[in-house]
Amino acid sequence: MQESRKIRVGISIGDLNGIGCEVILKTFEDARMLDFCTPVIFASNKTVTYQKNALGFTINYNGVHDAAKAIDGKVNVVNVWKETPKVEFGKETKEGGMYAIKSLRAAVKALKEGKVDVLVTAPINKKNIQADDFKFPGHTDYLAKELDGESLMFMVTNDLRVGLLTDHIAVKDVAEAITPDLIRAKTHLIEKSLQMDFGIPRPKIALLGINPHSGDHGVIGKEDDEIMKPVIKEMKEAGQLVFGPYSADSFFGSDGYKKFDAILAAYHDQGLIPFKTLSFGNGVNYTAGLSKVRTSPDHGTAYEIAGKGEADHNSFKEALFKAIQIFKNREEYLELTENPLKKQKVRR
Structure with missing residues (x-):
């Protein structure tokens, strides 16, 4: 320029x-x-x-x-x-x-x-x-x-940033679409965007669980225990500040989101309903990556x-x-x- x-x-x-x-x-x-x-x-x-x-x-x-x-x-x-x-x-x-x-x-x-x-x-x-x-x-x-x-749908305001693992797909297809490779890729995209686009050198990222209560140790679903948790552990051991999976229903209501630089939601409505409730009229849809x-x-x-x-x-x-x-x-x-x-x- x-x-x-x-x-x-x-x-x-x-x-x-x-x-x-x-x-x-x-x-x-x-x-x-x-x-x-x-x-x-x-x-x-x-x-x-x-x-x-x-x-x-x-x-x-x-x-x-x-x-x-x-x-x-x-x-x-x-x-x-x-x-x-x-x-x-x-x-x-x-x-x-x-x-x-x-x-x-x-x-x-x-x-x-x-x-x-x-x-x-x-x-x-x-x-x-x-x-x-x-x-x-x-x-x-x-x-x-x-x-x-590789795009990432990233909803942002000055104090709230929500990215999506999956965006415009049917809810019935969400669990099958979420793989270890997808989690790694989207987490890398959100981390890189926070560093390059938002000036945050060491971003702290929260991942939301796929199932209600993050599966309740397999009672409501096994995806969180078998897919999300091992990948999060792997990324943390590699030095990334990645945490979760958190139960989405209490995460926003308890102001848990304020402790993180960004949140990675499993699917569209899980991330966008709380985002728009908290920020509607001031939010921005940013395509990161x-x-x-x-x-x-x-x-x-x-x-x-x-x-x-x-x-x-x-x-x-x-x-x-x-x-x-x-x-x-x-x-x-x-x-x-x-x-x-x-x-x-x-x-x-």
């Missing part, structure tokens, strides 16, 4: 019938946000104009045909399509999904080419994005394919309030700030890693 310009934040617009464009426009209606970054929205002038008029925004923007031409101090819109897609607020339509993917593909391409520095994705609908050339359950899996990495930085708000398309001007943009704004901070943390980490003498100087 050149020192002469601000961090460029690529933004995919999400489902046109949801609240994605609304939370984006609400965020940048505050001109002070342009002090922190240069936003680059991947959509079209016509689409953004329609949304801003429908929602009553007065925000101005700069239309460009290439993200590399984005101007600091302005909200930039890359014209990914020329036509005017039909917007039907609150409805799940094939067209809404198609344009969400067009925006995402263009944003990821610009990210890979270095035309934007980070990516913030507005919410999509996992059903209407499915197509012959796009068969992914969501952003995370697509980005893992495009951005060279990739070669580039991507964040997203912690909510979905919210069709039920789309087009009404009622959407809360705080989570999107937090996702934006988190992407910028992680990008800076990574730059500093890489600089210190490449220059050990500077690292020693900093430690003094």
Whole structure:
């Protein structure tokens, strides 16, 4: 990244019938946000104009045909399509999904080419994005394919970080999917992300059990005794600060999570229900383990309030700030890693 310009934040617009464009426009209606970054929205002038008029925004923007031409101090819109897609607020339509993917593909391409520095994705609908050339359950899996990495779904706030061993799979498949290799891989990803992306040199990580009460010594299930515990023991003996498996029902209620830098949950709802209960509206969905930085708000398309001007943009704004901070943390980490003498100087 050149020192002469601000961090460029690529933004995919999400489902046109949801609240994605609304939370984006609400965020940048505050001109002070342009002090922190240069936003680059991947959509079209016509689409953004329609949304801003429908929602009553007065925000101005700069239309460009290439993200590399984005101007600091302005909200930039890359014209990914020329036509005017039909917007039907609150409805799940094939067209809404198609344009969400067009925006995402263009944003990821610009990210890979270095035309934007980070990516913030507005919410999509996992059903209407499915197509012959796009068969992914969501952003995370697509980005893992495009951005060279083993991805980790990592929900974060300033004082709570929850990663997932398994994410978008059916509950009936969870136990079979969790293997010793998966536990090792995901724990390594979360440990590396905490060091590189969050500046925590020796992170302390808690793993939640697969079964209720972590199996109650095999009474409710054997997976925790036969799979989780041996791997955790192995990692601890190797010097990692890894603990568990903890019974998920009491772990969050007793404030046990406050003793750790991150928690690794066995499956989607086990981690996300407590996370969103404690942090909804301020949480950020971060895809750790990739070669580039991507964040997203912690909510979905919210069709039920789309087009009404009622959407809360705080989570999107937090996702934006988190992407910028992680990008800076990574730059500093890489600089210190490449220059050990500077690292020693900093430690003094």
